[in-house]
Amino acid sequence: MEELLTSLIGENILAYVVLAALPLLFILPYALVTVWLEMKVSAHMQDRVAYMYTGWHGIAQPIADILKLLQKENTVPTAADRTLYWLAPFLVFIGMYAGFAAIPFSVAYIGSNIDLGVFYIIAVSSLTVIGILMAGWASNNKWSLFGAMRSVAQIVSYEIPIALAVLIAVMITQSLNLQEIAKFQEGGIQNWVLFGGPLPLTQKLLLLPFTFTAFLILFIAGIAEVNRTPFDLPEAESELVQGYNTEYSGMKFAIFYLAEYANMFLVSAITATLFLGGWNSPFGDFLSGPVWGLVWFISKGMFFIFLQIWIRWTLPRLRVDQLMYTSWKVLTPFLFVCIFAVGLILIL
C-alpha cells in the first residue's frame, strides 16, 4: 500500500498523510454501524425494537446523533483546568488511533509494517490512560476523579494479562510483527494459533488447552481494557454518574465515545490477528486475497464486537476489589502456567 501510494502521489509528505488517514476511513463508518448495532442488539435482548423511524430500522440514527452532538455547546466547568480539559479527549483518541497503525487489515494493507508491532500497540495504547486521568482530574469533579482513578488502576492491571496472553501467541509464531503473525497462520482454520498454528499434530494437540485459555483471557482482559460491562467501573453509571466524562458535552464527549468504540475494535483486531488468523480465510486458499482478507478481518473483528455487546447487556458489574482480584489472582496466574507449558511444549 505504501509503494502504491508513493507511486501515485510521489515520495512526499502528502503520501504519508493519506496513508495515516486511511484507518479513519474505516473507524468512522465502523463507529456508526457499531452504535446502531449496540442499540439494536440490546433492544432485541430487552423486548424492544429501538429506533425505527430514521431510515430502514433506524439505520441513519447514529448520523443524526453525531449531528446533534456537533451542534451542542461545548461547556467547560468554571473550576476546570481548561488546558487539560481540552486536551484529554484528543489524547484518548490519539492513543487509540496510533494503535491502528500496526494493525494488518489485509495482506496488502498495514499502516506501518514495524517489527515490534504487538509491543508498539500495547505501549502506545497506554496513552489513553493518561487522557482519562487528565479528563477526570481536569473536570474538577469528585465523581470524575473517582472514575479516572478507577480507570487507571483497571487499565494498568489488565495490561499485564493482555501482555502475557499476547506473549503466548508470540511464542508460537516467533514474531512480534503482526503481519508476520498473520502470514504464519495461512492455510485454513486448522493453522490458526488458537488451534496450535501450523505445527506437528502432537504439538498442536498439546498446545490446544493452553492457547484456548490464553485466547479467552485475552478476550476478557480486552473487555476490561476498553472499560465495558462487566468491567465498566470507570463510567459505572449507577455509582459514579458517568465517571471521567461526566462533565464533557458536545463533540468532546463524542470523541470519548468514538475512542471507546474504536478501542473495542482495536482489542478485537489484536485478538483476531493473534489467535484467529487475522486476514486469513478459514478455508485455506478459497476466498482469500487482499480484498477477501479485508472482509475476513473485519468480520472476525465484528464477531468479537458482537460478543462484547452481548456480554455487556447480560452481565452485572464487578466491584473494584473483585476487578483487581480477577486480574491479579485469576487471570495472571493462569497465564503464567500457560506460558510455562507452551514454552515446554515448543522445546519438545
Added chain:
Amino acid sequence: MSEPRVLPTDYVTKPGEFKTSTGKTLRTDEMIINMGPQHPSTHGVLRLEVVLDGEIVVDVIPHIGYLHRCFEKHAEHMANYQQVIPYVDRMDYLASMNNDWGYALAVERLMKIEVPPRVEYIRVIMAELNRIASHLIAIGTYGIDMGAFTPFLWCFRDRERILDLFEMTCGARLLYNYIWVGGVSHDLPLGFIDKAKDFCSYFRPKIKELNDVLSYNEIFIKRTAHVGVLPKDVAINYACSGPMLRGSGVDWDLRRDDPYGVYDKFEWGVEIGKGEKGTVGDCWDRYMVRVREMEQSLKIIEQALAGIPEGNVQSAIPKRIRPEQGEIYVRTESPRGELGFFIMSDGTASPYRVKARSPAFVNLSVLPEISRGGMLADLVAIVGSVDIVLGEVDR
C-alpha cells in the same frame, strides 16, 4: 443478641501510614462527597452525604425532605375523609392500591363499617397485583444499580401488564383512587378475571427467567452476598419492616400476624431470608425475599380469582362520613413494610389529625448503620436493597 459486628476498618488508612521514598509522611484525608439529590441510584431525590476514605465508606448521612408535600397537614384540611385518598395515592406512588387500602381500612375500623365480601376479594387481588408491580420495580432498578440493564426492562415489560389490568379497572395507571371508604369505586370490568388469570400463567415462567439472568448470576451474588448485613436485633431495634425485616430472618408479616382483609382464607407462606448465598440479612437475602414474595402473591391472586363471590362493591355508608370522636391506629403490609395510619377524629367531617407511619422512612434510617465500612459500590447496593420510595419517605 448476635455477635457484635466487626467492620473492615483494616482498610481504612491511618494517618501517617503512607511514606514517600524520602521518608516524608503523606497526609491522607477523608473526602466528603454528595450523592444525590440528582444521582442515578438514589432512587429519587435522596441526598446522601458520604464520607469516604478512598473507596471505603466511613460514614453516610442521609438528608431527606426534598419531596415533602405536607400530606398530613393537607389531610386535616380536606372537606371529608374521602378526599384524603388521592393524597394517600401519592405517598408510595409505586403501590397506590396498598396505600388506599391502608387508609380506607383505618377509617372503616374507626367507623366500624363492615365491607361486603366481594370488596374484600377485590381489594386482596388489587393489593397483591400492586405488590408484584412494586417489587418488579424494586428488582429491576436493583439490577440497574448492579449494572445489569436487561432485567430492568424485562421487569417493566411485565409490570406493564399489571398496569393494563389497573387501567382496565379504574382508568388510571399509577395513582388509582380505587379503594374507597366502605368499598371500591366501581366493580371489576367484564373480562378482568380472565385477563388476570392470563397474567398469572404468563408471569410465573418470567420469574424463573429473571432468576436465571439476575438472581443466580455469579457476579450478582458476589456483589450482594455478605454486603450490607442487617442482623436480626438491629433490624428489630430500628423498627424495620417488610422485606427488610424478613430478609434478616424475622418471620413477621402483618397479612398473617395482624390479619386484615381475607388473607386468612388463602394458602400462602411468608418468605424469609435464610442466608443461602451469604450471611442472613445481606442484600441478596432482601432481594430474594422480594422475588419469592411475588410468587406468593401470585398464589394469593389465583386463589382469590377462583373464589371471588358476587355481590355489592359498596357497603351502605352515610353520605357524609362523620366518625365518632376518637382515634385509631391501623397497620397494613405494604410492599415496603408496615404502613400505619393514625387517625384522630373530633366528630366533624374532616379528620383532626392524620399521621402516616411510612415503612420506607423507617427502613431508610438503618442505612448508615449497615453501610459503614463497605465500599462505595456496596453503598449503592445497600440503598437499592432498602427499596425506598421518596414520595413515602418525605410524604
